[in-house]
Amino acid sequence: MNGPRDWRAREPRRAGVIRRMLPTALAFAVVVAGLGYLHGDLRELLGTAPGSPRSALATHRVYDTGPVQARCDTLPRDIDADIRVTLRALTGCLDRMWAATLAQADIDYTPPEEVRLVGTPEEAACGIDDYDWAGIYCPGDRVVNVLVEDRRAFPIMFTLAHEYAHHVQEVSGIADQRGPEMFDEAWSRRLELQADCMAAATLRIVEPTRLRDLRRLAGAADGDPGAAGQEEAYRQSHGSGANSARWMARGERAGTVGACNTWAAPAEQVS
Numbered sequence: 001m002n003g004p005r006d007w008r009a010r011e012p013r014r015a016g017v018i019r020r021m022l023p024t025a026l027a028f029a030v031v032v033a034g035l036g037y038l039h040g041d042l043r044e045l046l047g048t049a050p051g052s053p054r055s056a057l058a059t060h061r062v063y064d065t066g067p068v069q070a071r072c073d074t075l076p077r078d079i080d081a082d083i084r085v086t087l088r089a090l091t092g093c094l095d096r097m098w099a100a101t102l103a104q105a106d107i108d109y110t111p112p113e114e115v116r117l118v119g120t121p122e123e124a125a126c127g128i129d130d131y132d133w134a135g136i137y138c139p140g141d142r143v144v145n146v147l148v149e150d151r152r153a154f155p156i157m158f159t160l161a162h163e164y165a166h167h168v169q170e171v172s173g174i175a176d177q178r179g180p181e182m183f184d185e186a187w188s189r190r191l192e193l194q195a196d197c198m199a200a201a202t203l204r205i206v207e208p209t210r211l212r213d214l215r216r217l218a219g220a221a222d223g224d225p226g227a228a229g230q231e232e233a234y235r236q237s238h239g240s241g242a243n244s245a246r247w248m249a250r251g252e253r254a255g256t257v258g259a260c261n262t263w264a265a266p267a268e269q270v271s
């Protein structure tokens with residue numbers, strides 16, 4: 001089962017290009033697929049698959065950076081008064097936090113091309129049908145989309161911070177796909193739980209009490225009777241509520257990207 005993703009895979013090549021290149025592409029596809037599978041086996045053997053502390057994603061230099069300077073002095077005093085004002089202020093803070101953090105690893109941070117605060121999913125730069133998303137990141141265009149609903153600001157702030165984490169995964173190269181065999185549900189869960197952890201790292205000083213409450217809510221969300229199919233699909237791609245809460249707690253405590261290294265974690269911590 002493929003669960004919903006709020007991180008959209010790159011657009012496939014255009015049909016016209018594919019038709020022109022088909023004979024060559026087919027030959028290459030067979031070779032590349034063969035290498036891909038072999039490569040996957042080799043990675044397992046050599047201990048460089050996701051979940052191995054030696055994999056390229058697990059040893060990224062961004063994990064050596066210090067705690068994120070998680071302050072946001074430009075936030076309005078009442079974050080619920082005008083949610084869009086709150087989110088715009090947080091956007092500026094997240095850019096500052098991630099620029100300073102990535103600079104420690106000699107990575108040039110570039111802000112997202114656009115941060116869209118949308119009222120309906122149709123206004124987003126990219127989207128996924130049949131999935132009730134709160135936020136979505138388009139890695140190709142580097143656009144962050146957040147659905148602004150008439151409710152408390154903090155859960156929407158967390159969504160913004162989570163989508164920003166996807167942007168950081170993209171610009172730092174954490175989200176690099178090294179082969180088609182890696183882009184599966186297990187890969188998606190590592191990416192999503194890492195984004196939860198990084199979001200918590202950025203909000204831990206900004207709104208500590210609300211962050212703790214949200215984490216407890218996430219941890220209690222498993223086994224919710226009712227929409228079981230949708231819940232299960234979400235769990236497949238994003239991980240369990242309990243694991244989400246655990247990774248959020250790590251981000252809260254340490255405040256570092258290094259504490260959010262889901263790529264080195266054993267499978268049960270990213271289930």
Ligand SMILES: [Zn+2]
Nearest residue numbers: 006007192195
């Ligand atoms: Zn996500």
